[in-house]
Amino acid sequence: MAAFKENIIGRLDPVCGLQIDASKAKFQSTFEETTYYFCPKNCKDRFEEEPAKYDGDSNNRED
Numbered sequence: 129m130a131a132f133k134e135n136i137i138g139r140l141d142p143v144c145g146l147q148i149d150a151s152k153a154k155f156q157s158t159f160e161e162t163t164y165y166f167c168p169k170n171c172k173d174r175f176e177e178e179p180a181k182y183d184g185d186s187n188n189r190e191d
C-alpha cells in the first residue's frame with residue numbers, strides 16, 4: 129500500500145509541470161504502472177498521444 133500511496137500524492141502534471149492534487153484531479157492516465165495526473169487543459173490528451181515523451185527523464189527537455 130505504501131508504494132501505491134506514494135504514486136498518488138503530490139504528482140506533477142508531466143506535460144506542463146503544475147502540481148496536481150491527486151484527490152481532486154479529474155484527469156489521469158496510467159502509463160507503465162505509474163499514474164499521472166493532469167490539469168484541466170489539454171495535457172492528458174497530449175500525454176496520451178506520446179506518453180514516452182513525458183515519462184521519466186529528460187532527454188528532450190527544452191531548456
Ligand SMILES: [Zn+2]
Nearest residue numbers: 141144167171
Ligand atoms: Zn497541464
